[in-house]
Amino acid sequence: xxxxxxxxxxxxxxxxxxxxxxxxxxxxxxxxxxxxxxxxxxxxxxxxxxxxxxxxxxxxxxxxxxxxxxxxxxxxxxxxxxxxxxxxxxxxxxxxxxxxxxxxxxxxxxxxxxxxxxxxxxxxxxxxxxxxxxxxxxxxxxxxxxxxxxxxxxxxxxxxxxxxxxxxxxxxxxxxxxxxxxxxxxxxxx
Numbered sequence: 001x002x003x004x005x006x007x008x009x010x011x012x013x014x015x016x017x018x019x020x021x022x023x024x025x026x027x028x029x030x031x032x033x034x035x036x037x038x039x040x041x042x043x044x045x046x047x048x049x050x051x052x053x054x055x056x057x058x059x060x061x062x063x064x065x066x067x068x069x070x071x072x073x074x075x076x077x078x079x080x081x082x083x084x085x086x087x088x089x090x091x092x093x094x095x096x097x098x099x100x101x102x103x104x105x106x107x108x109x110x111x112x113x114x115x116x117x118x119x120x121x122x123x124x125x126x127x128x129x130x131x132x133x134x135x136x137x138x139x140x141x142x143x144x145x146x147x148x149x150x151x152x153x154x155x156x157x158x159x160x161x162x163x164x165x166x167x168x169x170x171x172x173x174x175x176x177x178x179x180x181x182x183x184x185x186x187x188x189x190x
Contacts (some may be wrong), residue, residue: 134185
C-alpha cells in the first residue's frame, strides 16, 4: 500500500468509515495472525489476540499519528497483546533457559557446529519440525525478535519500534536467539 493511499485510508478510518476499517483488517489479518500464532503457539489464542488487536485499532485509530507505518503500528499492538497473554501464562522469562548458555562468543567453544556430512541431514519436513520446536523453546523476548526479523523480515528499526526496545537490544536479542537455535538444531541434527 502506498503511503498516500495509507494516509487516506487512515483518515477515513479515523472518521469511522466502515469500509476503510474493513480494508485495514483484510489487508493485515493474515500477516498479523501468522505472527500471533508463532508468538503464542496456540491458534485459538492467536485468533483471540487478532480480534483484540483490531478492537484496539478501532478504539485507538484516532491516536495514530503516522510516525510509523500503519503496519508497524498494528504489529506493535499485536505483539503487545501477545506478550501480555504470555505473561498471564507466566511464561515470558520463566523458561528454564539460562542466558549464560546464550554466549555472544561466535568463535569460542560455546557454539556447536552444524554437521557437515550429507548423510546426517534430515528431510525437509523433519528439519522444519526441529526448527519449530527450537523456536518454541526460545524465551519470549528472544522469540519475538527472531520471528519479526528472520521470519517476518521486519527491519531492525521496525522491530525496535514494534517491541519498544532499542535497535541495539534488537540486535543483541536476535544474536542470542540465533546462537540458541544453532545450538539446539546442532544437537538435534547430530
